[in-house]
Amino acid sequence: MSDPGSSPLVFPSVEWFQALRELVNSDEEFRRLGNIDAVMGVKVGERVFVITFEAFECTGVREGTEYDLIDADFFLEMTVEQWRELVTNTQENDGADLSHTLNTLDLMIEGGISDNATGDQLRADVFFRVNQSLQHFFDSSARLETVFE
Amino acid sequence: MATVDSRTKYWEQAREQGFDLSWLSQLQDHVMGDGVEEYSANDTGRVQGSIPRNNVARFGAYTFRTKSEVWAHNLTKLYEEFITRQWSSATDIPWETIQALPEDIEAAECQLATFFTQVEFVASDVPGRFISTMSPDYQEVRLALLAQVMDESRHLDVFRKRALANGGGLMRMTDSVSDVVGGSTDNAREFTEFSSRLHITGEGNVLTLFRLGEMMAYNDAEKAIYRRCAQDEARHVAIGVLHLRYMNEFSPERREEIHCYLDEGESRQATGAGGENPAGQNQLTSQALAVLLGGGKDKMDEGQNILRAIRQRQTKEYFQRLKSAGFDDRIHNGRVSPVLLEQYKAAA
Numbered sequence: 001m002s003d004p005g006s007s008p009l010v011f012p013s014v015e016w017f018q019a020l021r022e023l024v025n026s027d028e029e030f031r032r033l034g035n036i037d038a039v040m041g042v043k044v045g046e047r048v049f050v051i052t053f054e055a056f057e058c059t060g061v062r063e064g065t066e067y068d069l070i071d072a073d074f075f076l077e078m079t080v081e082q083w084r085e086l087v088t089n090t091q092e093n094d095g096a097d098l099s100h101t102l103n104t105l106d107l108m109i110e111g112g113i114s115d116n117a118t119g120d121q122l123r124a125d126v127f128f129r130v131n132q133s134l135q136h137f138f139d140s141s142a143r144l145e146t147v148f149e
Numbered sequence: 150m151a152t153v154d155s156r157t158k159y160w161e162q163a164r165e166q167g168f169d170l171s172w173l174s175q176l177q178d179h180v181m182g183d184g185v186e187e188y189s190a191n192d193t194g195r196v197q198g199s200i201p202r203n204n205v206a207r208f209g210a211y212t213f214r215t216k217s218e219v220w221a222h223n224l225t226k227l228y229e230e231f232i233t234r235q236w237s238s239a240t241d242i243p244w245e246t247i248q249a250l251p252e253d254i255e256a257a258e259c260q261l262a263t264f265f266t267q268v269e270f271v272a273s274d275v276p277g278r279f280i281s282t283m284s285p286d287y288q289e290v291r292l293a294l295l296a297q298v299m300d301e302s303r304h305l306d307v308f309r310k311r312a313l314a315n316g317g318g319l320m321r322m323t324d325s326v327s328d329v330v331g332g333s334t335d336n337a338r339e340f341t342e343f344s345s346r347l348h349i350t351g352e353g354n355v356l357t358l359f360r361l362g363e364m365m366a367y368n369d370a371e372k373a374i375y376r377r378c379a380q381d382e383a384r385h386v387a388i389g390v391l392h393l394r395y396m397n398e399f400s401p402e403r404r405e406e407i408h409c410y411l412d413e414g415e416s417r418q419a420t421g422a423g424g425e426n427p428a429g430q431n432q433l434t435s436q437a438l439a440v441l442l443g444g445g446k447d448k449m450d451e452g453q454n455i456l457r458a459i460r461q462r463q464t465k466e467y468f469q470r471l472k473s474a475g476f477d478d479r480i481h482n483g484r485v486s487p488v489l490l491e492q493y494k495a496a497a
Contacts, residue, residue, distance in 0.1 A: 103363060104363060122391070125387060129380055131376065
């Protein structure tokens with residue numbers, strides 16, 4: 001959970017992702033998982049967020065548009081309800097349970113959740129190559145007090 | 150090759166700037182340059198960029214001494230990813246979470262672990278032969294393959310440990326893997342032939358299976374094994390895609406030859422012949438997968454349904470890799486395997 005007295009963070013929002021960024025950048029375990037050079041799009045319903053990772057850190061978080069997804073290595077897309085379920089599950093289990101990991105969701109949700117906007121699988125494969133770092137990133141949200149839009 | 154003066158100047162500047170984390174890249178750029186020769190006359194084992202010495206025994210009868218035979222862009226960056234994402238079967242797998250399993254589940258798990266041990270043996274053995282026959286001037290390729298061999302050794306080790314960890318032990322060697330062990334991948338004599346077969350077809354299929362692993366794992370140890378292996382396998386696939394992309398761009402005269410390798414790979418992917426695709430139909434391994442995914446021998450139908458969806462996913466990713474490498478014309482001109490095309494349309 002976030003610090004006592006601090007306001008809950010709204011999902012989805014730049015502030016929510018920014019808090020995740022701060023958590024993983026001070027997390028030795030995230031660093032130990034290895035370097036990660038990737039631009040990840042996160043599409044929550046109609047809203048788009050762009051998360052940038054360089055070397056052992058998350059270096060950028062911003063809100064974007066559909067056009068930004070073209071430049072992302074890969075983007076994760078789910079409905080607002082599916083994202084809400086993922087975030088809630090992560091909080092309840094101190095990390096996503098088996099049926100809510102990014103990898104399982106990608107295999108089980110029809111059409112998958114991860115893709116490259118231009119159909120370039122080499123860049124889409126980055127999702128597989130650094131998957132455990134991405135999972136750690138989202139699992140860290142168990143430490144944030146979150147409310148939903 | 151840089152001059153002594155320019156090297157000295159660079160070192161002075163670098164020392165003043167405090168050697169930041171990009172130091173090695175700067176060394177490459179400013180001291181070595183990117184002078185990778187199209188043809189390597191190096192037959193002495195001289196390391197890339199070092200100053201030649203006269204009268205050295207010519208022991209390096211390297212088979213691969215042409216850049217266009219082996220090269221791929223951005224392998225240095227991929228290598229950095231390789232080395233920072235290493236793990237250990239001794240310290241990163243929670244072996245203590247493995248508990249006694251129903252006999253049919255344990256047998257299926259061990260059959261699959263035996264298959265992966267067998268396949269990873271090939272996947273480490275074959276690249277090793279190419280490393281030793283490649284000019285040292287192509288250091289980036291050598292490093293990427295060396296890192297792959299390290300990954301595959303770990304996979305060989307971790308699946309063997311899993312087979313032995315819970316009383317099941319190593320099971321039957323998969324018959325059809327004769328096309329892998331001692332077969333077409335093992336027999337590749339040419340780098341692009343080897344890379345197409347191993348990195349694109351073989352590892353591409355196994356990657357999907359490793360990803361599936363966390364869904365058929367029965368404890369945290371198995372989940373950790375599959376998750377870690379999936380990351381590793383995706384890097385190996387990247388070597389193949391980057392190489393084919395380079396070949397498409399710089400050796401277009403070899404496109405037809407490469408299409409032939411892909412013909413062969415698709416045929417085996419579609420039929421299960423060759424045994425590289427453990428999810429292929431009517432394989433000993435696909436039966437094991439169906440047991441694990443379904444939750445028991447009596448629920449194999451459920452598991453088979455999931456496997457069907459997985460084959461479609463394998464095909465979709467393979468088609469997109471063709472596109473990334475510049476060989477997707479075969480999807481549109483009728484050359485691609487009709488079985489795979491059908492699966493691709495179903496997945497779309």
